[in-house]
Amino acid sequence: MPELVKKKQIGPSTALYPMPTLLVAVKTGDDSANILTIAWGGIIAGRPPIIGIAVGKNHYSTPFLQAEGNFSINIPNSQQDVPADYCGTISGTRDPEKATTCGFTLVPSTIISAPLISECPLNFECRTYREVEFSGSILFMGEVVETHVAEAVLNEDGRIVTEKLDPLVFLPNREYRKIGDFISKPFSVGRQLAR
Numbered sequence: 001m002p003e004l005v006k007k008k009q010i011g012p013s014t015a016l017y018p019m020p021t022l023l024v025a026v027k028t029g030d031d032s033a034n035i036l037t038i039a040w041g042g043i044i045a046g047r048p049p050i051i052g053i054a055v056g057k058n059h060y061s062t063p064f065l066q067a068e069g070n071f072s073i074n075i076p077n078s079q080q081d082v083p084a085d086y087c088g089t090i091s092g093t094r095d096p097e098k099a100t101t102c103g104f105t106l107v108p109s110t111i112i113s114a115p116l117i118s119e120c121p122l123n124f125e126c127r128t129y130r131e132v133e134f135s136g137s138i139l140f141m142g143e144v145v146e147t148h149v150a151e152a153v154l155n156e157d158g159r160i161v162t163e164k165l166d167p168l169v170f171l172p173n174r175e176y177r178k179i180g181d182f183i184s185k186p187f188s189v190g191r192q193l194a195r
């Protein structure tokens with residue numbers, strides 16, 4: 001008999017490894033937009049693609065997200081940890097010009113009112129599909145209506161090269177990290193166990 005792995009119960013937790021570091025941008029006025037950092041988010045549907053983000057009800061951005069009905073999701077690379085952290089620790093109430101402070105250039109989206117962060121290598125234009133309220137937060141489900149990828153991170157076949165995209169990853173023990181080594185091919189490697 002194999003020996004069972006000894007475990008300790010640590011209670012309800014958010015220790016889900018890894019999480020993305022998402023920079024969410026929303027229009028806040030005729031010529032203004034705010035950026036906030038979100039780690040509690042991910043793809044929740046494929047056709048059409050939908051990304052869910054959990055946003056605290058009391059954040060400066062929240063009423064704008066609700067009023068605009070759209071937002072952009074911008075993926076920072078591992079060099080952009082400082083601005084990503086700034087956007088997640090300083091509220092728009094204190095700095096309504098976060099993009100300028102971070103040295104980010106906001107450019108218009110093609111479909112939605114929220115701008116995109118030019119310096120981030122990957123951007124999604126999302127139109128809110130549904131909102132679900134929890135006790136302290138709102139899950140915004142955004143249908144991805146357009147995706148923008150920096151040419152520099154694509155190979156000749158137009159596919160994203162992970163090492164070139166180099167997305168900034170968030171870990172629940174409060175660390176920013178890079179993506180690690182290639183292991184094997186999904187939807188393929190497991191077949192060796194098929195009988």
Ligand SMILES: Cc1cc2nc3c(=O)[nH]c(=O)nc-3n(C[C@H](O)[C@H](O)[C@H](O)COP(=O)(O)O)c2cc1C
Pocket residue numbers: 021034035036037038039040041054055056059060061062084085087088089090091092093137170
């Ligand atoms: C790495 C990181 C991840 C975060 N993830 C979330 C999140 O998933 N949901 C959330 O509501 N706030 C999250 N925050 C906190 C908000 O980004 C932060 O409160 C921000 O200042 C809100 O911006 P605003 O007040 O300008 O809207 C995160 C912050 C950091 C640094």
